Amino acid sequence: MGSVLIGVENISTPKWATVGRRAASVSLGKALRSLPEAIRLVVRLAWRTSPRLTLLAGAVHVVSGCVTAFGLLATADVFAALLRDGPTPDRVVSSLPALAVVVASYATRALLDTAVSAVESSLRPRVTRAATDEVTAVLARAELLAFEDADFRELARQGGRRGVRSLESSLRYLADLLSSCITLVAAVVTVGLLDPWLAPALLLAAAANAWASARASKLRYEHFLDSVTRNIRKGVVEEVTTDRGFALERHALTLQERLLAEHRRIADSLMGDEIRMAHRTNLVRLTGRALAGLGTGVAYAVLGLLLHTGDMELALAGAALLAMRTAFSSLATTTRAVNALYEDSFYLDFYRKLLVEGAERAQRSSDVRAPADPEVITLTNVTFTYPGKETPALDDVSLTVRRGEVIALVGENGSGKTTLGKVLTGLYPATAGTVRWDGVDLADADKTSVHSSIAVIAQEPARWPMTARRNVTVGRLDRDDEDAWRDAVAKSGADEVLATLPAGADTVLSRQFNDGQDLSGGQWQRMGIARGTYRDAAVLVADEPTAALDAKAEARVFEGLREATARRTTILVTHRLANIRNADRIVLLDGGRIVEEGTHEELMALRGHYHELFELQASAYRGDLLAQPAPPT
Numbered sequence: 001m002g003s004v005l006i007g008v009e010n011i012s013t014p015k016w017a018t019v020g021r022r023a024a025s026v027s028l029g030k031a032l033r034s035l036p037e038a039i040r041l042v043v044r045l046a047w048r049t050s051p052r053l054t055l056l057a058g059a060v061h062v063v064s065g066c067v068t069a070f071g072l073l074a075t076a077d078v079f080a081a082l083l084r085d086g087p088t089p090d091r092v093v094s095s096l097p098a099l100a101v102v103v104a105s106y107a108t109r110a111l112l113d114t115a116v117s118a119v120e121s122s123l124r125p126r127v128t129r130a131a132t133d134e135v136t137a138v139l140a141r142a143e144l145l146a147f148e149d150a151d152f153r154e155l156a157r158q159g160g161r162r163g164v165r166s167l168e169s170s171l172r173y174l175a176d177l178l179s180s181c182i183t184l185v186a187a188v189v190t191v192g193l194l195d196p197w198l199a200p201a202l203l204l205a206a207a208a209n210a211w212a213s214a215r216a217s218k219l220r221y222e223h224f225l226d227s228v229t230r231n232i233r234k235g236v237v238e239e240v241t242t243d244r245g246f247a248l249e250r251h252a253l254t255l256q257e258r259l260l261a262e263h264r265r266i267a268d269s270l271m272g273d274e275i276r277m278a279h280r281t282n283l284v285r286l287t288g289r290a291l292a293g294l295g296t297g298v299a300y301a302v303l304g305l306l307l308h309t310g311d312m313e314l315a316l317a318g319a320a321l322l323a324m325r326t327a328f329s330s331l332a333t334t335t336r337a338v339n340a341l342y343e344d345s346f347y348l349d350f351y352r353k354l355l356v357e358g359a360e361r362a363q364r365s366s367d368v369r370a371p372a373d374p375e376v377i378t379l380t381n382v383t384f385t386y387p388g389k390e391t392p393a394l395d396d397v398s399l400t401v402r403r404g405e406v407i408a409l410v411g412e413n414g415s416g417k418t419t420l421g422k423v424l425t426g427l428y429p430a431t432a433g434t435v436r437w438d439g440v441d442l443a444d445a446d447k448t449s450v451h452s453s454i455a456v457i458a459q460e461p462a463r464w465p466m467t468a469r470r471n472v473t474v475g476r477l478d479r480d481d482e483d484a485w486r487d488a489v490a491k492s493g494a495d496e497v498l499a500t501l502p503a504g505a506d507t508v509l510s511r512q513f514n515d516g517q518d519l520s521g522g523q524w525q526r527m528g529i530a531r532g533t534y535r536d537a538a539v540l541v542a543d544e545p546t547a548a549l550d551a552k553a554e555a556r557v558f559e560g561l562r563e564a565t566a567r568r569t570t571i572l573v574t575h576r577l578a579n580i581r582n583a584d585r586i587v588l589l590d591g592g593r594i595v596e597e598g599t600h601e602e603l604m605a606l607r608g609h610y611h612e613l614f615e616l617q618a619s620a621y622r623g624d625l626l627a628q629p630a631p632p633t
C-alpha cells in the first residue's frame with residue numbers, strides 16, 4: 001500500500017496560503033506599500049483599546065526622539081566650541097552651555113525611556129487581550145459549518161496564534177520606528193546642513209540595509225507558506241504519535257516506530273528547507289551589509305575629501321562624524337523595525353483575514369423568529385454539500401414531519417442520515433432547496449431561536465470538562481428543575497453512572513483536573529442522553545443514541561424516549577431496526593436520497609431495501625447467520 005503512512009502527501013495548500021504566496025511574489029516596492037495597512041491595523045486596535053495610552057505612547061516616543069535629536073545638535077555645538085581657534089580655557093568655557101544641554105538631554109532621555117516602557121507595558125497587554133478577545137469572539141460566534149472547513153480551521157490557528165503574536169510585536173517595533181525615524185531625520189538633516197554631499201552617501205547605506213532586510217523577510221515568509229501544508233501534516237503525525245486518543249491502537253498495532261519514522265521524515269524535509277532558507281537569507285544580508293558598508297565608506301571618503309580640500313572645518317567635521325554615527329545607529333534601528341513590521345504584516349494579514357472571514361461566517365441573527373414548537377417541518381428539494389466536497393451528502397430530499405411524530409432515519413453508513421438531522425434542525429443550512437418550520441424558511445430565521453427549540457443527542461456526545469451534574473444541566477442552563485434532573489438521569493441510565501463516581505454528581509468529569517474522572521464510552525453516552533432529555537426541546541434529534549449502550553440500558557432509554565415522544569417531534573437515526581418498528585414513519589436513505597418511506601409494515605410489504613436490511617438483522621438474532629453452512633451435496 002505504499003510507504004507513506006498517513007497518505008496525505010498530496011493534500012492541497014490552504015486557499016489563504018496560495019493568496020499569500022501571490023502577495024509575497026509581487027514586487028518589493030508594492031509589498032512595502034502594504035506596510036501602512038499593517039500599521040493602521042495595529043494603531044487602530046491600540047486606539048480602540050485605550051486612546052489615552054495610545055496618544056501617550058506616541059507622544060512620549062516623539063518627545064524622546066526630539067530630545068535625542070536636540071542632544072545631537074547640542075553635541076555638535078560642543079565640538080564646534082571646543083575645536084574653535086583661540087585659547088583652550090576660553091573654548092572650554094564657551095562650550096559649557098552646549099555641554100549642559102547635552103547632559104540635560106541625556107538625563108531627559110533616561111527619564112523618557114522609563115516613561116516609554118511604563119506606557120508600553122500598560123498598553124501592550126491591553127492590545128493583546130483585545131486581539132485575543134476578537135479572535136475568540138469570532139470563533140465562538142461562527143456558524144457550525146465553518147468548523148467543517150479545514151481552510152478556515154487552519155486560518156483560525158494561524159490568525160489566532162501567529163497573528164496575535166505579530167500584533168504584539170508590531171506595537172513594539174512601531175514605537176521603535178517612531179523614535180528612531182525622528183533621530184534619523186535629525187541626524188541626516190544635521191549632516192546635510194554641514195555638507196549636502198554627505199547625505200546621499202548616508203541614503204545609499206540606508207537603501208542597501210532596507211533592501212536586504214525586506215528581501216530576507218520575504219524569503220522567510222515564502223518559506224513559511226511553502227511549509228504550511230507540511231507543517232499541518234507534521235501536526236497530524238505528531239498527534240497520532242503522541243496523543244492519548246490514539247495510544248491504545250498505536251500500541252496494539254505496534255505503530256510507534258513507524259509513526260516516529262514518519263514524523264522524522266517530515267521534520268527532516270522541513271529542517272532541510274529551513275537551513276536552505278537561512279543560508280539564502282544570510283547571503284542576502286551579506287550583500288546588504290556590503291552595499292551599506294560601501295555607502296558608509298563613501299560618506300567617510302567624502303568627509304575626508306572635504307577636510308583635505310579645506311571645504312570643511314575640523315570642528316564641523318567632528319560634529320558631522322558624530323551625526324553620521326548617530327544616523328547609522330538609528331538607521332540600523334529603523335531598518336530593523338521596518339523589516340520586522342514588514343514580516344509581521346504578513347501574519348497580521350492572517351489575523352485580519354480571520355476577522356473578515358469570521359464575520360462573514362458568523363451565525364446571523366434575524367428578526368424572523370422560528371416557531372418554538374413547530375406544527376410541521378417541511379423540506380423541499382433540499383440538497384446539502386459539505387465545504388470542499390463535490391458530491392452532495394443530501395440530494396434533492398423532500399420530507400414532511402409533523403409535531404409529535406417519530407421519524408426513523410435508516411440507511412447504510414454515509415447515506416446522509418446524520419446530515420439530514422442537522423439540516424432539518426437548522427444546524428447546517430441547505431445548499432439548495434428550503435427547510436421550513438410552519439412556513440418560516442430557516443434560511444431567514446434567527447438561528448438562536450431555531451436552536452433553542454432543538455435537542456441533539458449526538459453519536460459521540462461532547463465530553464464537557466464540568467461536573468457530572470453540569471454535564472446534564474448544561475442542556476438548558478436557564479432551567480433549574482430538580483425533578484427534571486432526576487427524571488433525565490433516570491431515563492438515560494446516567495443515575496447508575498453517578499452512583500459509581502466518588503463525589504457523585506459533583507465529580508468533575510475531566511482528567512485535566514486533579515480528582516477529575518473519565519468515563520467509559522457508554523457512560524458518556526448516557527450523560528449525553530440525560531443532557532438531551534433535560535433540554536426538553538420541541539424537536540429532538542437522537543443520532544445513534546444507544547450505539548454504545550448495553551442491552552438493558554438501551555431498553556430503558558427507548559422506554560424513556562417513547563414516553564417523551566408524545567410531546568415532541570423526534571428524529572431517530574439508528575442502525576438497529578428492531579428499535580424502530582413502532583416509529584410513525586421510517587425513511588430509508590441511500591446516497592443522500594430518500595429511496596423508501598413508510599411505516600414498518602408498509603416497508604416490509606414493499607419487500608425492498610428496508611425489508612432486506614431488516615431480514616438480515618433478524619436472521620442474525622435468530623442465529624441463521626452464524627449457523628453452520630449446509631454440507632455440500
Ligand SMILES: Nc1ncnc2c1ncn2[C@@H]1O[C@H](COP(=O)(O)OP(=O)(O)OP(=O)(O)O)[C@@H](O)[C@H]1O
Nearest residue numbers: 148386389393411412413414415416417418419420
Ligand atoms: N464533516 C464532513 N465533511 C465532509 N463530508 C462529510 C462530513 N460528514 C459527513 N460527510 C460525508 O457526507 C456523507 C453523509 O454522511 P452522514 O454522516 O450524514 O452519513 P450517515 O448516514 O449518518 O452515516 P453513518 O451511518 O456512518 O453515521 C458521507 O459521504 C460522508 O462522507
